[in-house]
Amino acid sequence: MKAAREVDQPAFISLLDEDRVQSTTDGPLAGIAFAVKDNIDVAGVPTTGGCPARDTPATANAFAVQRLLDRGAVPIGKTNLDQFATGLVGTRSPYGACHSVFSPAHVSGGSSSGSAVAVALGVVPFALGTDTAGSGRVPAAFNGLIGVKPTRGLVSTRGLLPACPSLDCITTLTRTVAEARPVLDALVAFDEVDPWSRPAPALLPPGVARRMRVIAAPDGPLDLDPEHEAAWLDALTHAARVAHVVRVDVAPFLAAARLLYEAAFVAERLAAFGHLLDGPGVDPTVRGIVRGADRYSGADAFAGLHELARLRRLAERAFTGADALLLPVTPGHPTLAEVAADPVGVNTRLGTFTNMANLLDLCAVAVPAGSRADGLPFGVQLLAPAFADGPLLDLAARWTGETVAPPSARTLLAVAGAHLSGQPANGDLVRLGGVLHSRARTGPGHRMYTVDGPFPRPGLLHTGDGPADGIELEVWDLPEAAIGALLPTIAPPLHLGPLTLDDGSTVLGFVADTACADPARDITAYGGWRAYMSS
Structure with a gap:
């Protein structure tokens, strides 16, 4: 394993003491090292959220971290992120900007930037990230990884510094689907102390198939950069080899995505960590985005909820005759210079296809889909209704060519x-x-x-x-x-x-x-x- 201190970019904010980096449990994850995004509590280590002024050590492990420790996994450090998990670029951090492991000129994606880089460089086999608007899927796509965003509430967020408590998800970044499975199995548990936790149903919900064989794809062109467009067309060809492809209208999904930052939903960030924005070391772009929520009223919030309900009903139609929806993760892969020139605009565009997943109560898996003509990785995502996580992982494994255990004879x-x-x-x-x-x-x-x-x-x-x-x-x-x-x-x-x-x-x-x-x-x-x- 490559030592964390050898990483040539700021993937880690802090490393754990050597005497703590030991496994004392004989469990399914015994001895497996992992990294933790620094908005998730690890006892005895500050949870900075990307803000150095937050220097008080956490008093307990987050529920998710403790689940991994109980199964023998070994945390080695806390990773860099877009401050307060507000960003999809990986550059909004006073600890430095991360870049894609494939190009020093291109962003790593965020906000789980450090976690993705740590896994992509082989420092750890898996890392914890979070995904409220795409923060786990975007860096997965930009670094050639598997990014699993579970159904909201399936993994407890107790011990997570909140961004949007009703939408936050703790996620995983791995190199293969096979590596993601045991980690997700360890993380999934109902936590009665967490008001957002939801128990997994004993049976799959109505309309969710045990074996996913039909993929929905957009029925028209998407607004993609030229390099992404070519890679997307190749991904559609691959999709037809993996499953039967049907075409659906994705306009409701894209409209729902715009609600997250262009309507009163952004006010949840103000409610969650607005009290931290006036302290030292706050990124001005993050402050400006969250403070912008001041312009919304209570009436605006309810108007947003009503519009979301309307769009959710329209989006449900895509899954009437299909198991999962295939979309690119992002419209393009910007450079650090492009983000510096337009930090809000570039970031906003990156969320075009990811912002809606939690608003519409979908689970998602980002998977590699080859490379662009310039050699950068291209990633797509498979999305499905809530609690379809197991069958969706099987579909992701078939996408990547990994072995899937056959279902029991019935x-x-x-x-x-x-x-x-x-x-x-x-x-x-x-x-x-x-x-x-x-x-x-x-x-x-x-x-x-x-x-x-x-x-x-x-x-x-x-x-x-x-x-x-x-x-x-x-x-x-x-x-x-x-x-x-x-x-x-x-x-x-x-x-x-x-x-x-x-x-x-x-x-x-x-x-x-x-x-x-x-x-x-x-x-x-x-x-x-x-x-x-x-x-």
Whole structure:
């Protein structure tokens, strides 16, 4: 392991004494060194938040740090950050600006700048960061790392110097998804003392698949720098190799992102640490941004909440037929000189695709997506609804080519019509103990027809001349006894039979009798039942 003192840029604010850097626990993380962003408490060490005037040692470890210590991990030091975790550049620190490990001229990204640099240089296998507006994902993208932003409240923020308490997340930075898994497992726990902590549900929420096979991507061009644009197009090509890609409107996501600093939500930072802004050593850009919240009223705050609720409802539509949303992490990769010339404008643009994740209650993983033509790393992010963290990590592993353990064998049933999520008969599957396994499509050669019955429903037939890209369906995971209970509810001309999926596997599914192949009732051109019903 490269010694922390050998790092050639200000990644660390403080290092722990040698007698403290020892593991005394035989746990799953025994002996693994890690770094801690210096807005997270480590007992006996000041939590500066990037402000040297905060020099009083913490009296206890943050909940997250203690969870890691109890499993044998070894903290070696506190890392640099944009002051009070307000920034996405990594330059707003009196301890010095960090740069990307790939280029001394380009920013490291922030606010978890030091944590990202420490991992990227190989000083530690993992580091803790935070991500309120993208502060873990941006430096991950700029340094070729995996940045995991869990669902809000899944990891306790007790012992974190708050930026926006309702949105703050403690995150991880690693080189691989495999390295992130045991760390996240150690961190996740309900903390009844933390008012923002939320317990993980025993089952995945409705609509969240155990295996993510459908990725949503923007349905139009994005405002990207030319080097980023080329790398983004390559990432879309890679996405099609990892999963089925559908196109969605991302305008609600981008509008929600703008609310974080262009509406009254910025006032939460003023409430959280405004009392520190008049002290010595405060970065003037940070002070100006947070003091700007003075112009908002209580009425503005409620107006922002109402607009966010409207945008959240629109954004939810992206996940109706998709498991995760793919976006670039940033629109470009600025230089330190560009940030110095326009510190607020450049930083604001960096949050275009990240600011909304916590506002919309999404989990996210930033993953490397190759390099730009100039050799700088390019990163994308996968976003999914709250508490989809486990399946999203599996998808991230498939993205990076890492091994994913196969799910346990269960009875799988493919549905394409009335039993789809949100459709009239879906409650039958839920009552029988079913959970969504994956979104998928039929294999080539299938056609879909409307059929008679107690309510509107379609039937699938393999005619051999159906579309090559298949027809939309869902695969549900059911207890074996549920199939027997379901059979009496299936009205002719539908029955259960083998159905081939787009990945070549065969599962049980709802299929129609051959007599249903009536050209007048052929709805194959819609691509799926939902699209037909919407028409």
